[in-house]
Amino acid sequence: MKIATWNVNSLKVRLPHVIDWLNTHQPDALCLQETKTEDKGFPYTELEAAGYRAVHNGQKTYNGVALLTRGGAENVQTDIPGFADEQKRVISGTVGGVRLVCAYFPNGQAVGSDKYAYKLAWLAALEQWLVEEIQRYPHLALLGDYNIAPDDRDVHDPAAWRDQILCSTPEREAFRRLLELGLEDAFRLFDQPEKTFSWWDYRAAGFRRNAGLRIDHILLSAPLAAVCTECGVDKAPRKLERPSDHAPVVADLAL
DNA sequence: ATGGCTTGAGTGTCAAGA
Numbered sequence A: 001m002k003i004a005t006w007n008v009n010s011l012k013v014r015l016p017h018v019i020d021w022l023n024t025h026q027p028d029a030l031c032l033q034e035t036k037t038e039d040k041g042f043p044y045t046e047l048e049a050a051g052y053r054a055v056h057n058g059q060k061t062y063n064g065v066a067l068l069t070r071g072g073a074e075n076v077q078t079d080i081p082g083f084a085d086e087q088k089r090v091i092s093g094t095v096g097g098v099r100l101v102c103a104y105f106p107n108g109q110a111v112g113s114d115k116y117a118y119k120l121a122w123l124a125a126l127e128q129w130l131v132e133e134i135q136r137y138p139h140l141a142l143l144g145d146y147n148i149a150p151d152d153r154d155v156h157d158p159a160a161w162r163d164q165i166l167c168s169t170p171e172r173e174a175f176r177r178l179l180e181l182g183l184e185d186a187f188r189l190f191d192q193p194e195k196t197f198s199w200w201d202y203r204a205a206g207f208r209r210n211a212g213l214r215i216d217h218i219l220l221s222a223p224l225a226a227v228c229t230e231c232g233v234d235k236a237p238r239k240l241e242r243p244s245d246h247a248p249v250v251a252d253l254a255l
Numbered sequence B: 001a002t003g004g005c006t007t008g009a010g011t012g013t014c015a016a017g018a
Helices: A011-025 A044-049 A114-136 A169-180
Strands: A002-007 A029-033 A053-057 A065-069 A074-078 A090-095 A098-104 A140-145 A183-185 A216-221 A228-233 A249-253
Touching: A002 A011, A002 A098, A002 A140, A002 A216, A011 A029, A011 A044, A029 A140, A044 A053, A053 A090, A065 A090, A065 A098, A098 A114, A114 A140, A114 A169, A169 A183, A216 A228, A216 A249
Parallel strands: A002 A029, A029 A098, A098 A140
Antiparallel strands: A002 A249, A029 A065, A053 A065, A074 A090, A090 A098, A140 A216, A183 A216, A228 A249
16 A cells, blocks of 8 residues: 655646656555645546545645545545634545545744744644544554654754754654654654655755755554555655645555 | 745735745
8 A cells, every 4th residue: 555645835736746646656545735725626527537536625725635545535534623723734534444644734934933833732732633543543644744854864954944943842842742642754664865855945946955854754653654665755746847845755555 | 135936816916835
């Protein structure tokens, strides 16, 4: 079973890249973030023509998450239950006995800002919800744009980013607490090339200089981590014309 | 040089991203 996550930064703009990527890699599930569209503008038909059923939790202009699967997802749920939020950041569903949680974590803008406070509150709500969700679904994967670089290894210039947004200690502690729920960072189950990132700034030739961060992740519950055979970042779509600023992260499970 | 690009909104220029 192949699962993947990709922040597409507008599905409308990136649809050709997404369809090409699905055709090439044939994942069992692809989680999308920043679709930036309401459900009524969502390209269900085009994706079905490519062999994928989609469920979407969308809104105008910002955010929006979707779960693409071959045969459709079961028990689909949107948002974090009990957490009042206008922003559409979470969609979950079950595929082949695996509970997939697709999440677009808040960016936080700047440490100490109102958006940062929202990010930390959102992270606390996610953690609280996942405690129960992992009990309910022992085979659980949390995929998405976490907007957290968990370690200095995940940062092109750790000194410049120290205590900055995406790298601050409270954010990294929140990531650590997700691991303490029994989840494992699929990427770190394997030897990886140095300076592997999943996002590069559009500005200042970020991709060319590999000035990036690893902020897109796949966390696996213990039974899934035990059968994970491979995980990595696919940089190829970042090299295309008019790319998303994020690259897909892919994991293979022997299921 | 707290900029640089890209997107959506909407038609001038700004918010937001990370």
